[in-house]
Amino acid sequence: MFAQREAGFTYSRTGNPTVGLLERRLAALEGGAGAVATSSGQAAVALTLLALAGRSGQSPDGEAHAAAPAGHVVAGDRIYGGTADLLNDSLAEAGIEVTWVDSKDPEAWRAAVTPRTRVFLVESIGNPHGDLADIPVLAEVARASGVALVVDNTLATPYLCRPGELGADIVVHSVTKYLTGNGTTLAGAVVDTGRFDPAAQPERWPQFTAPRRRFGGRSLVELAGNHGALLHLLRAQLLNDLGPTLAPWNAQQALEGIETLDIRMDRHCRNAEALAQRLCDHPAVTSVSYPGLPGSAWEQIAQRDFSHGVGAVLSFELRGDIAAVEQFFAGLKLFVLGANLGDGSSMATHPAWTTHCRLTDDLRARSGITDHTVRLAVGREDLEDLWADLDAALTLALPTSAKEAA
Numbered sequence: 001m002f003a004q005r006e007a008g009f010t011y012s013r014t015g016n017p018t019v020g021l022l023e024r025r026l027a028a029l030e031g032g033a034g035a036v037a038t039s040s041g042q043a044a045v046a047l048t049l050l051a052l053a054g055r056s057g058q059s060p061d062g063e064a065h066a067a068a069p070a071g072h073v074v075a076g077d078r079i080y081g082g083t084a085d086l087l088n089d090s091l092a093e094a095g096i097e098v099t100w101v102d103s104k105d106p107e108a109w110r111a112a113v114t115p116r117t118r119v120f121l122v123e124s125i126g127n128p129h130g131d132l133a134d135i136p137v138l139a140e141v142a143r144a145s146g147v148a149l150v151v152d153n154t155l156a157t158p159y160l161c162r163p164g165e166l167g168a169d170i171v172v173h174s175v176t177k178y179l180t181g182n183g184t185t186l187a188g189a190v191v192d193t194g195r196f197d198p199a200a201q202p203e204r205w206p207q208f209t210a211p212r213r214r215f216g217g218r219s220l221v222e223l224a225g226n227h228g229a230l231l232h233l234l235r236a237q238l239l240n241d242l243g244p245t246l247a248p249w250n251a252q253q254a255l256e257g258i259e260t261l262d263i264r265m266d267r268h269c270r271n272a273e274a275l276a277q278r279l280c281d282h283p284a285v286t287s288v289s290y291p292g293l294p295g296s297a298w299e300q301i302a303q304r305d306f307s308h309g310v311g312a313v314l315s316f317e318l319r320g321d322i323a324a325v326e327q328f329f330a331g332l333k334l335f336v337l338g339a340n341l342g343d344g345s346s347m348a349t350h351p352a353w354t355t356h357c358r359l360t361d362d363l364r365a366r367s368g369i370t371d372h373t374v375r376l377a378v379g380r381e382d383l384e385d386l387w388a389d390l391d392a393a394l395t396l397a398l399p400t401s402a403k404e405a406a
């Protein structure tokens with residue numbers, strides 16, 4: 001097993017039977033070839049980008065030579081704040097370059113490709129506005145450019161969207177969120193959908209196709225097969241060397257959560273749909289962004305790819321000044337002021353001051369996040385309780401004149 005001639009458990013940093021069960025279950029839910037679990041969603045994204053866009057992929061012999069530049073990632077600009085931080089700071093330290101592009105403009109993705117580009121990264125449902133990615137279109141551009149399409153499917157879960165069926169090569173998850181479902185556990189996963197095939201373009205993916213010193217002079221494709229090469233690099237090198245391993249107890253929490261995924265997601269979606277509708281008519285709200293609203297910019301994608309709903313994250317813009325924003329948050333009693341999502345409890349967040357506070361000014365402007373943007377991660381409480389809480393806090397935030405009119 002240590003010589004990697006036989007699969008098995010040698011040490012818990014690279015695998016454990018309980019974690020293995022979660023990996024098989026997530027792979028099955030996504031219709032994928034296999035999965036590697038990680039200690040968090042951040043680790044899943046980071047390891048995937050290191051594997052695909054690291055230095056070793058830019059040298060014909062597949063080794064990470066100091067003189068070789070690292071790869072390049074093109075990422076959609078409507079993205080989770082932690083992923084923006086990862087690319088702008090920590091992966092930049094490792095030499096991996098990023099270009100942020102308009103998520104919904106396929107031409108912008110095509111135009112951003114350079115000879116070093118190896119990854120397109122997008123969220124199936126974006127954060128915090130619920131932008132829906134047109135995965136089939138991005139997959140086509142990625143394939144034509146010889147680039148792997150990585151989709152962060154955290155906000156959708158495989159119950160709402162299966163990116164592999166729509167053309168994605170790799171799916172990443174923060175299992176912390178809806179998959180586990182109770183805000184109790186950090187966990188992440190990388191799923192190989194079975195589409196990523198480095199052997200089809202060996203010169204583009206030398207880290208998988210060239211004989212590697214690390215792997216006894218064999219290539220990863222030789223060692224683990226076309227559809228196991230990425231997962232083997234993630235597990236046998238990156239998880240082993242860097243150590244962001246999922247604990248078995250956390251895997252067990254996630255496994256229990258997944259048992260009720262469909263029922264929970266239905267409740268999350270129905271609550272979010274109703275609140276989005278009602279918010280549109282509230283005098284304290286100037287606009288609502290939720291892909292489930294009739295006439296939304298993503299209506300067509302929602303109907304085509306999301307038959308069970310479009311998730312439970314939405315944003316809206318508050319009328320008034322900063323004092324009104326503060327009053328709104330202070331007025332909430334049931335909504336928790338918190339940065340999590342996918343919990344049973346509904347959360348209200350101020351992205352500009354919390355989840356997205358480290359974004360560059362440029363990326364914040366592209367993200368459509370203002371000082372008046374409120375993100376809701378709608379939970380599973382009673383709808384009328386949720387609306388009563390929102391309505392009361394919104395009414396507090398209204399200027400006095402408007403309060404009288406309302």
Ligand SMILES: *Cc1c(COP(=O)(O)O)cnc(C)c1O
Nearest residue numbers: 040041042080152154174176187
């Ligand atoms: C939360 C989240 C992450 C990071 O996951 P953690 O489990 O918190 O490390 C990545 N992507 C998205 C879309 C998320 O919501």
